[in-house]
Amino acid sequence: MSSPSASKVQRIVIVGATSAIAERCARRWAEQGATHFYLLARSQEKLSAIAADLQVRQPQAEIVTAAGDFVDPAAIQSQVTEIMTQAADIVLIAHGSLPDQQQCQASLSETAEAIQINGISPVLFAEAFATLMSQANRGTLAVIGSVAGDRGRKSNYVYGAAKGLVTRYVQGLQHRTAGSGFKVVLVKPGPTDTPMTAHLKQDGAALASVEDVADDIVKGIAKGKPVIYTPSKWALIMMIIRHLPRFIFNRMDI
Amino acid sequence: MKNLSSWGRLSRQPHTCIALHDRKGVADQLEQFRPGICYGMGRSYGDVCLNSAGISWQTRGLDRLIEFDADTGVLVCESGALLKEIQDLMVPRGWMLPVTPGTQLITVGGAIANDVHGKNHHVHGTFGEHVQELVLQRTDGQRLRCSSAENADMFRATIAGMGLTGVILQASLKLRPVGSAWLDTDTQAYQSLPEFFELSQASEADWEHTVSWIDCLSGDTPRGIFLRANHREQAPPDQKSQPSRKKSGLVMPLVPPVSLVNRLSLRPFNAAYYALNKRKEGTGIAHYQPFFYPLDAIGHWNRMYGPRGFYQYQCVVPEDSMHAAIGEMLTAIGRSGQGSFLAVLKTFGRRPAAGLLSFPMPGATLALDFPNQGQKTLSLFTRLDDIVSQAGGRLYAAKDARMPAVMFRSAYPALSEFTNYRDPGISSDMSRRLMGS
Numbered sequence: 157m158s159s160p161s162a163s164k165v166q167r168i169v170i171v172g173a174t175s176a177i178a179e180r181c182a183r184r185w186a187e188q189g190a191t192h193f194y195l196l197a198r199s200q201e202k203l204s205a206i207a208a209d210l211q212v213r214q215p216q217a218e219i220v221t222a223a224g225d226f227v228d229p230a231a232i233q234s235q236v237t238e239i240m241t242q243a244a245d246i247v248l249i250a251h252g253s254l255p256d257q258q259q260c261q262a263s264l265s266e267t268a269e270a271i272q273i274n275g276i277s278p279v280l281f282a283e284a285f286a287t288l289m290s291q292a293n294r295g296t297l298a299v300i301g302s303v304a305g306d307r308g309r310k311s312n313y314v315y316g317a318a319k320g321l322v323t324r325y326v327q328g329l330q331h332r333t334a335g336s337g338f339k340v341v342l343v344k345p346g347p348t349d350t351p352m353t354a355h356l357k358q359d360g361a362a363l364a365s366v367e368d369v370a371d372d373i374v375k376g377i378a379k380g381k382p383v384i385y386t387p388s389k390w391a392l393i394m395m396i397i398r399h400l401p402r403f404i405f406n407r408m409d410i
Numbered sequence: 411m412k413n414l415s416s417w418g419r420l421s422r423q424p425h426t427c428i429a430l431h432d433r434k435g436v437a438d439q440l441e442q443f444r445p446g447i448c449y450g451m452g453r454s455y456g457d458v459c460l461n462s463a464g465i466s467w468q469t470r471g472l473d474r475l476i477e478f479d480a481d482t483g484v485l486v487c488e489s490g491a492l493l494k495e496i497q498d499l500m501v502p503r504g505w506m507l508p509v510t511p512g513t514q515l516i517t518v519g520g521a522i523a524n525d526v527h528g529k530n531h532h533v534h535g536t537f538g539e540h541v542q543e544l545v546l547q548r549t550d551g552q553r554l555r556c557s558s559a560e561n562a563d564m565f566r567a568t569i570a571g572m573g574l575t576g577v578i579l580q581a582s583l584k585l586r587p588v589g590s591a592w593l594d595t596d597t598q599a600y601q602s603l604p605e606f607f608e609l610s611q612a613s614e615a616d617w618e619h620t621v622s623w624i625d626c627l628s629g630d631t632p633r634g635i636f637l638r639a640n641h642r643e644q645a646p647p648d649q650k651s652q653p654s655r656k657k658s659g660l661v662m663p664l665v666p667p668v669s670l671v672n673r674l675s676l677r678p679f680n681a682a683y684y685a686l687n688k689r690k691e692g693t694g695i696a697h698y699q700p701f702f703y704p705l706d707a708i709g710h711w712n713r714m715y716g717p718r719g720f721y722q723y724q725c726v727v728p729e730d731s732m733h734a735a736i737g738e739m740l741t742a743i744g745r746s747g748q749g750s751f752l753a754v755l756k757t758f759g760r761r762p763a764a765g766l767l768s769f770p771m772p773g774a775t776l777a778l779d780f781p782n783q784g785q786k787t788l789s790l791f792t793r794l795d796d797i798v799s800q801a802g803g804r805l806y807a808a809k810d811a812r813m814p815a816v817m818f819r820s821a822y823p824a825l826s827e828f829t830n831y832r833d834p835g836i837s838s839d840m841s842r843r844l845m846g847s
C-alpha cells in the first residue's frame with residue numbers, strides 16, 4: 157500500500173496543525189499509514205474537526221490534540237518537552253499569518269505581532285524541537301517559511317522579514333546538524349489557495365492548489381530535501397528575483 | 411474578481427470568489443457576501459454553478475470527513491469532498507458510493523444539488539437516494555438538519571435543488587459494500603435502435619450497470635456499443651487491489667484555436683471507435699475507474715473543443731415515446747452533421763424521484779456533446795427541444811446553458827412548489843434564466 161520509506165513514518169507532530177497546508181499534509185501521512193499524531197494549534201474546536209477527519213482516513217491512528225501557547229518562550233519549551241516524551245519521525249512547524257503591509261507601516265504593534273507569529277514563534281519552536289531531536293539523532297524537522305523570505309519587497313516586507321528570519325535560522329541549524337541522523341527541511345510555498353490568502357483569491361489572484369503544495373511537501377520531507385520550493389517553479393522565479401540588480405528591482409511593482 | 415467557467419467553457423465571466431473553509435464560519439461568510447451561488451468543481455456543463463459579475467461561494471475547502479461507521483457503511487462528510495477521494499479511501503475497505511456519474515472529480519455538494527445518476531439507475535437510482543441526512547446553511551443564518559424525517563420538504567427540495575435552497579455543509583451518505591474494485595463486463599455491438607432497447611431490457615434483471623455509446627452520425631440505422639457490468643466479489647488473481655495513485659499524466663495542454671471535433675475528425679473517429687469495440691465483443695474484467703470514469707484519465711479534455719467551448723445536450727424521454735423520439739433525434743443530428751464522439755444512450759429504471767426537480771424518469775436518456783458553432787448549433791437544439799417536449803421528456807439542468815424557460819417550466823411540474831423552498835439570498839445565471847430570479 158505505501159512506499160517503503162513512508163511505512164517507517166509513524167509519529168507525526170504538527171505545530172499550527174489547523175493550517176490548511178498542514179492539514180493536507182497530515183491527510184497524506186494518515187493515508188500512508190502514520191499511526192500517531194500530535195496536533196498543536198490555538199483553537200481546540202478547529203483541531204477536533206481535523207482530528208475527526210484523520211481518524212476516518214486512518215482508523216488505527218492515535219490522535220492527540222492540544223491548544224497551546226505560541227508566544228511565551230517558557231510555555232513553548234515546556235510544551236515541546238512534553239510532546240517529545242515520545243520520539244517523532246516528522247515535526248512540521250506550520251503556523252503563520254499574512255499581515256497587511258500598510259497596517260504594519262502604520263502601527264509598530266502590528267509589525268511586532270507579525271514578526272512574532274511568523275518569525276520568532278516558529279524559530280523558538282524549532283529550536284526547542286531541534287535540541288531534543290538532535291539528541292535522539294533521528295527524525296525530520298520541517299519549518300514552513302515562504303518565497304516572501306527570499307528578498308524584501310515593498311508589498312510585504314514585514315512578513316518577508318519574519319520569513320527571512322526563519323530562512324537564516326534553518327540554514328544555521330542545517331549547518332549545525334549536517335551529517336547527523338536528524339534532518340532539517342525548509343519549505344517555501346508560493347501563493348497558495350488557503351484561508352490565509354482568501355482576500356487575494358477574492359481579488360482574482362492565481363493561487364496554487366493546497367493539495368499539490370502538500371503533496372510536494374510530503375514528498376520533499378520523505379526525501380529529506382533541505383529546501384522545498386512549492387510549486388517547484390518558484391525555485392527558478394525566486395532565483396531570478398534574488399539576483400535582479402537593484403536598479404531593475406526597484407522599478408518593479410511587486 | 412476572477413473569471414470563472416463551467417465545464418462547457420461557453421462563458422468566462424468575472425466572479426467575486428469567496429472560499430468556504432470551515433463549516434462553523436460559513437454562516438458569517440454568507441451573511442457578509444450574498445447573493446451568491448455555490449461552485450464545487452464546476453463539472454456542470456452550463457450555467458447552474460455560475461453567477462456572472464456576482465458572488466461565487468467556492469466549496470472545495472469544505473472537504474473534511476467527519477465520521478465513518480464501518481458496520482452500517484454510513485459516511486458523514488463535508489460537502490466539498492470529492493467523490494474520488496471517498497472512493498480511493500473506501501474501496502480498499504470494501505465500501506463504495508452506490509451512485510456515481512461519469513466522472514468522480516466532483517463534489518458531494520454538486521452530486522446532491524444535481525441529484526446525479528450513474529450507469530445503474532435501474533438498481534440504485536440517483537445519488538440523492540443514498541443521502542440519509544444533510545445540514546443546510548441558509549443565508550439568513552438558519553441552519554437546518556434535513557432528512558426524510560426532519561425538514562423533509564426542504565430535504566426533497568435540496569436534492570436536485572441546483573444549489574438554490576441553501577449551502578449544503580455536510581451530508582451523511584450510505585455506502586454499499588463491494589467485494590473488490592473490479593467488474594465483470596460484457597460488450598455487445600448493436601445495429602439498430604430496437605436492438606438497443608432489447609439489449610437494455612434483457613440486461614436489467616441480471617446486470618447492475620448498463621450504458622451504451624452510440625454513433626450519432628449513423629442516422630437512420632444507428633449503430634453502437636452496449637456495455638454492461640456487475641461487481642466482482644473478488645479481484646482477479648493477478649491484479650493489485652488498486653491501480654497506482656499516480657495521475658495518468660495525460661493532459662490537454664492548451665486550448666487549440668479551433669475545435670478538434672469537427673466534420674473531418676468525427677466520422678473517422680466514430681467508425682474507428684465502433685470497429686475497435688466491436689472486436690472486443692464478449693466478456694471481460696475491468697477495474698471500476700476506467701470503466702466508470704474513462705475521461706478522468708485525461709486532464710482538461712474539455713479544451714479540445716476550442717476557444718468557443720461546447721454544449722452538452724442531455725434529455726430524457728418517457729418509456730411510451732422513447733423509441734420514436736430517440737430515432738427522430740438521431741436522424742435530426744445525423745442530418746445536421748454536428749455532434750461529437752461522446753454520445754451516450756441509456757435507459758432509466760422505474761424509481762420514484764429523490765428530489766422535487768430530479769432529472770431522471772422511467773425512459774431513455776440521450777447525451778451528446780456539440781462544439782459551439784453558434785446559431786447553427788442552437789437551431790439544431792430548437793429542433794431537438796421540439797422532439798423532447800412532444801414526447802413528454804425534459805432536459806438535464808446540470809448540462810444546460812440554453813433551454814427556454816417555458817420548456818423548463820412545463821417539463822418540471824414541481825417547479826412552483828420548489829420556489830417556496832428557495833433561499834432569497836441565492837441566485838445563479840441559471841436561476842435567473844429559467845426562473846426569473
Ligand SMILES: Cc1cc2nc3c(=O)[nH]c(=O)nc-3n(C[C@H](O)[C@H](O)[C@H](O)COP(=O)(O)OP(=O)(O)OC[C@H]3O[C@@H](n4cnc5c(N)ncnc54)[C@H](O)[C@@H]3O)c2cc1C
Nearest residue numbers: 450451452453454511512517519520523526527572573578
Ligand atoms: C465527464 C463528465 C461526465 C459526467 N457524467 C454524468 C453522469 O453520468 N450523470 C450525471 O448525473 N451527471 C454527469 N455529469 C455532470 C456532473 O456530475 C454534475 O454536473 C455535478 O453536479 C458536478 O458537480 P460539481 O462538484 O462540479 O458541482 P458544480 O458543477 O460546481 O455545481 C453544480 C451545482 O451544485 C451546486 N452546489 C455545489 N456545491 C454545493 C453545496 N455545498 N451546497 C449547495 N449547492 C451546491 C452548485 O451551486 C450548482 O448548482 C458529468 C460531468 C462530466 C464533466
Ligand SMILES: NC(=O)c1ccc[n+]([C@@H]2O[C@H](COP(=O)([O-])OP(=O)(O)OC[C@H]3O[C@@H](n4cnc5c(N)ncnc54)[C@H](OP(=O)(O)O)[C@@H]3O)[C@@H](O)[C@H]2O)c1
Nearest residue numbers: 172174175176177250251252253302345346347348350352
Ligand atoms: N498560503 C500561502 O500562500 C502561503 C505562502 C507561503 C507561505 N505560507 C506559510 O504556510 C504556513 C501555513 O499557512 P496556510 O497557508 O496553511 O494558512 P492558514 O490555513 O491560514 O493557516 C495558518 C495557521 O497559523 C495559525 N496562526 C495564525 N496566527 C496565529 C497566532 N497568532 N497564534 C497561533 N497560531 C496562529 C492558524 O491558526 P488558526 O487556524 O487558529 O487561525 C493556522 O493554524 C504559514 O507559515 C504561512 O506563512 C503560506
